[in-house]
Amino acid sequence: MLTPDHPEKIAVSDTSNASENKPNVSLLWPPGLDDFTCKEIGQWGEHSAIDLGIGKIVNVLNLQSRHVSQMQNILSALCYNPSVIFYRQNVLDDFLNCPxxxxxxxxxxxxxxxxxxxxxxxxxxxxxxxxxxxxxxxxxxxxxxxxxxxxxxxxxxxxxxxxxxxxxxxxxxxxxxxxxxxxxxxxxxxxxxxxxxxISSITIGVNLDHDYRPVEATLLSINTRSFQGDENSFFGRLLNLQKKKSEYQGIGQLHSVPFQIMHGIELPDRQNPMMxxxxxxxxxxxxxxxxxxxxxxxxxxxxxxxxxxxxxxxxxxxxxxxxxxxxxxxAGLPVCRPEIAPAEKRMCELEDFYNLELALNLLDPDPYKEQDLSQEIVLNDVAFGSQGRIFILTGPNRGGKTTYTQGIGVAQILCQAGLYVPARKARISPVDGIFTHFPLEEKPDLNVGRLGEEAQRLNAIFQRITRHSLVLFNETLSATSPGESLYLARDLMQVLRKLGVRTVYATHLHELAKTDVINDLPGDSLAISLVAGAVLGNGTSDEVKRTYKIIPSPATGFSYAKDIARRHGISSEQLIDVLQQRRCLLDADSSPSSVTQR
Missing domain, CATH: 1.20.120 (Four Helix Bundle (Hemerythrin (Met), subunit A))
Incomplete structure (x- = not known):
C-alpha cells in the first residue's frame, strides 16, 4: 500500500520504464520530426487558403469544434517531406481497414x-x-x-x-x-x-452589525456532509417551528456559485470564489x-x-x-490514396478527378441520408508533367474553369496532408508552395486601382515561387483592356515557362491559348490549351449546353457571352421587348428583328 510516510516505495529507476517516463509518439509525425523540426514545410499565398475553400474542409475533418485550429495547422503545414506523407497515409489506411x-x-x-x-x-x-x-x-x-x-x-x-x-x-x-x-x-x-x-461543506460564522448587516465572517468547521436548502419558503419554515430538521438542512434556499461563461459557452469550472x-x-x-x-x-x-x-x-x-x-x-464518388512521385518530376496525374468543395456543397447535411452524386458531378483528368506543366484554360462562363482550377489546389493540399484525394487514381509530386491569384472584392479606397492591385499581388507571388511550386490563376489581369491583358499575360507565361512551375491560367483570353507562341520561348515546361466543353444548340438556337468536361483542345474563340446575356435577360431581343412593353419605343424600326438586322 502506498503511504505518504514511505515515498521510497515507488522511487524506482528501472530502465524498463524509460518509455513510460518520456513517451514520444505522434500519429502525424515520424520519430524525430514534428511541425517545429521539419524543414519541408510549404508556403502559402496571401489569399490561397480562402481561394481554395480550406475552411470547409477543416469543418468536415473536425468532428469536435474545439479542434478547429489544430485541423487548420495540419492542412496549412503543406509538408512536402515524402516520409511524413507516407507515415500519415499508412496510419489512415489502418483507420480505414482495421475492423x-x-x-x-x-x-x-x-x-x-x-x-x-x-x-x-x-x-x-x-x-x-x-x-x-x-x-x-x-x-x-x-x-x-x-x-x-x-x-x-x-x-x-x-x-x-x-x-x-x-x-x-x-x-x-x-x-x-x-x-x-x-x-x-x-x-x-x-x-x-x-x-x-x-470535505463536502464548511460551517461559517457570520457577525452582523447593529443594522443586521453581515460585516465579519470566520470558518467554524470543515464537514464531510453537504448542506441542503429548504424546499419551502423561509417564512413557512419559521411558522412551522415544530417540524424537526437535520443540522445540515438550511432554512433558506441553497445558492450556487455560477459557472464561468466564455464566448457564450458554459465552461466546466465555476467562477473563482478565492477572491x-x-x-x-x-x-x-x-x-x-x-x-x-x-x-x-x-x-x-x-x-x-x-x-x-x-x-x-x-x-x-x-x-x-x-x-x-x-x-x-x-455517394458514388471515387477517392484514392495518391502515389507520391519524386519532387523533381513536378507532376500531378489525376484520373476521374473532381473538386472536393463542389462535392461537399452537394452532400446533404444529414450524413446518414443516402445520395448518389455520380450523375451530378462531372469527372475530369489532370496531367501535369513533361508533356505540359502550364495549362491555359478557356471556355464559356460558368463552364467549370474556376471549379477545375480550385480543385487541383485542394487535391494537392489533401495529398500533402497525408489524406486521400478526390480521384480514381492519382500520382502527385509534392509542392513547396501553393499560390493563387483569384479576383478579389473591389475596394473603393485603393489608391493604385484594380490593375495596380492585381500587379502588386502578382509581384508578391513571383517573389516567393520556385520551380517546385503550384500557381493557380483565375481571370488574372481582367482589370484592363483585352489587348493590354494579353500582352501582360504573355509576359507572365514567358517567365513561368522559363521557371518550370506548375500553372493553371483560367482566362477568357483565347489568343493566349495559342500555345505555339509560348512554347517557342525558352524553358522546360510546355504550355497546353485546355477548354471547358460546351455544345451549341441545334438549328438557330443560341442556347449553350455546358458539359463541364475539361479537355485538351485549341481555344474555341468565344465565351458564349450571348448565352449568359439571354439567361440574365439582357440580350438585345429581350431588352427591346422590355422597352416595347413599357411603351418606351414607338417607332416600328425598334422591333427586335430590325435591331438585329442593323
Whole structure:
C-alpha cells in the first residue's frame, strides 16, 4: 500500500520504464520530426487558403469544434517531406481497414476530452486544493486512457501495419505493464476516496452589525456532509417551528456559485470564489488537510502524460478523414490514396478527378441520408508533367474553369496532408508552395486601382515561387483592356515557362491559348490549351449546353457571352421587348428583328 510516510516505495529507476517516463509518439509525425523540426514545410499565398475553400474542409475533418485550429495547422503545414506523407497515409489506411478501430478510437475521444478538462482545471486552479484535485483527476483519466488504448490494440491484433499505430501500441503496452502504472492503478481509488472524504461543506460564522448587516465572517468547521436548502419558503419554515430538521438542512434556499461563461459557452469550472478573504483562509486549511494526498501524487511526477495531450486532435483528424472518405464513396464518388512521385518530376496525374468543395456543397447535411452524386458531378483528368506543366484554360462562363482550377489546389493540399484525394487514381509530386491569384472584392479606397492591385499581388507571388511550386490563376489581369491583358499575360507565361512551375491560367483570353507562341520561348515546361466543353444548340438556337468536361483542345474563340446575356435577360431581343412593353419605343424600326438586322 502506498503511504505518504514511505515515498521510497515507488522511487524506482528501472530502465524498463524509460518509455513510460518520456513517451514520444505522434500519429502525424515520424520519430524525430514534428511541425517545429521539419524543414519541408510549404508556403502559402496571401489569399490561397480562402481561394481554395480550406475552411470547409477543416469543418468536415473536425468532428469536435474545439479542434478547429489544430485541423487548420495540419492542412496549412503543406509538408512536402515524402516520409511524413507516407507515415500519415499508412496510419489512415489502418483507420480505414482495421475492423472496429475507428469506432473504438472514437470512444477513446470521450476519455481524452475528460483528460484535457483535467489539464484545463489545473491551469486555471486558483488554490492548492483545486490543483491537487485537478492532478488527481488527470492521473485517473491518464490510467483510463492507457487501459482503453491497450484494449483497442488488443482487439486490433495483427491487423495494424502503420508505423505510427504500432509505435503507439508498443509504448502503451510498456506503460501498462510497468511497475509505476500498476501501483498507480491500485492506489488511485484509495486517493480518490480520501479526497472525497475530506470535505463536502464548511460551517461559517457570520457577525452582523447593529443594522443586521453581515460585516465579519470566520470558518467554524470543515464537514464531510453537504448542506441542503429548504424546499419551502423561509417564512413557512419559521411558522412551522415544530417540524424537526437535520443540522445540515438550511432554512433558506441553497445558492450556487455560477459557472464561468466564455464566448457564450458554459465552461466546466465555476467562477473563482478565492477572491474573498474567507475562502483564502479556507485554502490555507485545505492545504494542510490535503497534504498527504499531495505528497502521494508527487511521487508520480515522473509519469509523463504529454503524449496524450496531442493524441486527441490527431485521432480527430483521422476519424474525420475516414468519415469523409466513406461519405464520398457512399455517394458514388471515387477517392484514392495518391502515389507520391519524386519532387523533381513536378507532376500531378489525376484520373476521374473532381473538386472536393463542389462535392461537399452537394452532400446533404444529414450524413446518414443516402445520395448518389455520380450523375451530378462531372469527372475530369489532370496531367501535369513533361508533356505540359502550364495549362491555359478557356471556355464559356460558368463552364467549370474556376471549379477545375480550385480543385487541383485542394487535391494537392489533401495529398500533402497525408489524406486521400478526390480521384480514381492519382500520382502527385509534392509542392513547396501553393499560390493563387483569384479576383478579389473591389475596394473603393485603393489608391493604385484594380490593375495596380492585381500587379502588386502578382509581384508578391513571383517573389516567393520556385520551380517546385503550384500557381493557380483565375481571370488574372481582367482589370484592363483585352489587348493590354494579353500582352501582360504573355509576359507572365514567358517567365513561368522559363521557371518550370506548375500553372493553371483560367482566362477568357483565347489568343493566349495559342500555345505555339509560348512554347517557342525558352524553358522546360510546355504550355497546353485546355477548354471547358460546351455544345451549341441545334438549328438557330443560341442556347449553350455546358458539359463541364475539361479537355485538351485549341481555344474555341468565344465565351458564349450571348448565352449568359439571354439567361440574365439582357440580350438585345429581350431588352427591346422590355422597352416595347413599357411603351418606351414607338417607332416600328425598334422591333427586335430590325435591331438585329442593323
Amino acid at each position: 472496429g478501430l475507428a469506432e473504438e478510437m472514437e470512444k477513446l475521444l470521450d476519455l481524452l476530452r475528460q483528460f484535457e478538462r483535467a489539464l484545463f482545471r489545473i491551469q486555471k486552479a486558483s488554490s492548492n486544493f483545486q490543483e491537487i484535485a485537478g492532478e488527481l483527476s488527470k492521473m485517473e483519466m491518464y490510467t483510463e486512457c492507457i487501459q482503453k488504448l491497450k484494449s483497442v490494440f488488443t482487439q486490433a491484433g495483427p491487423a495494424l501495419h502503420s508505423e505510427g499505430l504500432l509505435l503507439l501500441r508498443d509504448i502503451v503496452t510498456k506503460i501498462e505493464a510497468g511497475e509505476i502504472f500498476q501501483v498507480l492503478v491500485q492506489e488511485l481509488p484509495e486517493l480518490r476516496a480520501k479526497m472525497q472524504g475530506l 474573498f478573504p474567507l475562502f483564502k483562509d479556507l485554502d490555507l486549511v485545505l492545504q494542510k488537510v490535503t497534504g498527504p494526498i499531495a505528497a502521494a501524487l508527487a511521487q508520480y511526477v515522473q509519469v509523463n502524460t504529454s503524449f496524450l495531450e496531442k493524441l486527441g486532435p490527431e485521432i480527430v483528424f483521422y476519424l474525420g478523414a475516414v468519415r469523409l472518405i466513406q461519405r464520398l464513396r457512399a
